[in-house]
Amino acid sequence: MTTTSDSTKKTTSAPAEKYRRYLQMLKKAGLRLTPQRMAICAYLAHTERHPSAYQVYEELAATHPGISRATVYNTLNTLRELGAIVELSFGSDHTHYETNTQPHVNLICLRCHKIIDYYGDPGVDALMERVRQETGFQSVAVKLDLVGFCEECRLQRLDEIRAMLKTAAQDKFPQTRNSKEEIV
Numbered sequence: 001m002t003t004t005s006d007s008t009k010k011t012t013s014a015p016a017e018k019y020r021r022y023l024q025m026l027k028k029a030g031l032r033l034t035p036q037r038m039a040i041c042a043y044l045a046h047t048e049r050h051p052s053a054y055q056v057y058e059e060l061a062a063t064h065p066g067i068s069r070a071t072v073y074n075t076l077n078t079l080r081e082l083g084a085i086v087e088l089s090f091g092s093d094h095t096h097y098e099t100n101t102q103p104h105v106n107l108i109c110l111r112c113h114k115i116i117d118y119y120g121d122p123g124v125d126a127l128m129e130r131v132r133q134e135t136g137f138q139s140v141a142v143k144l145d146l147v148g149f150c151e152e153c154r155l156q157r158l159d160e161i162r163a164m165l166k167t168a169a170q171d172k173f174p175q176t177r178n179s180k181e182e183i184v
Contacts, residue, residue, distance in 0.1 A: 018099070019045035025082045026075070036060075036067045040075045050088060050096040050106075050115040086143070088115065106145045111153040118146075 022041035023033055031037065039060050049055075057072045076097055079085045086098040088106065094113055098106070103124075107116040128139045149157065 015045040022079060022084055025084050026078065029078055029082060031078065034071075036064060036071045037075050039064050039067065040072060041079075044079070044085065044097070044099045047099060050098055052094075052096050056097075088145070103142070107150070108145055108147045109150040109153055110147060111149055111157070114150050116150065 019041055022045060023038065026037060026041070027033060040056060043056055043060055044051075051059075053069070053073050053076050056076065057067065057069050060067050060072070076085065080087050080097070084101075086101065088096045088098055088108075090096075090108065090113065096113075096115060098115075100117060105118040105120075105122050107118050109115075122144060124142050124144060128142065131137055131139065
């Protein structure tokens, strides 16, 4: 049974507020607010996922046939450079975008690449203070990702290991036949 605790609930600003903020940032950057850019901003403001550029393109292409991959990539890069979204990079094939800039920890599954937002207290404030005291370094922001296996993938892997062990045991210790059968 999976339960949702207060520490994993999403507490982002309203989508309309995020949408307006994205548009303002693009406008301040000197970009025209084209229907395609507005659609990208609306998608980002309303998603609770951590989409890749390809996922944004795929979901918008059906309803916005004039949208191009280049527009999606360029808009995402501009929003990232302006600090409106955060790039989560796990190698060239696994770049996703974080639309929630509130403090939280990303729990990243190595197997299925799912990203879960965790809002509990990870003790970052104490760490930042200890680093400041020990090194004199003053942190202004923290990006904390925990990389491992989500519950579903962890359980799947345990089942796979059990099956491998069972197969290996059967190969190493085949069932002995009844001695009467061997004589015949």
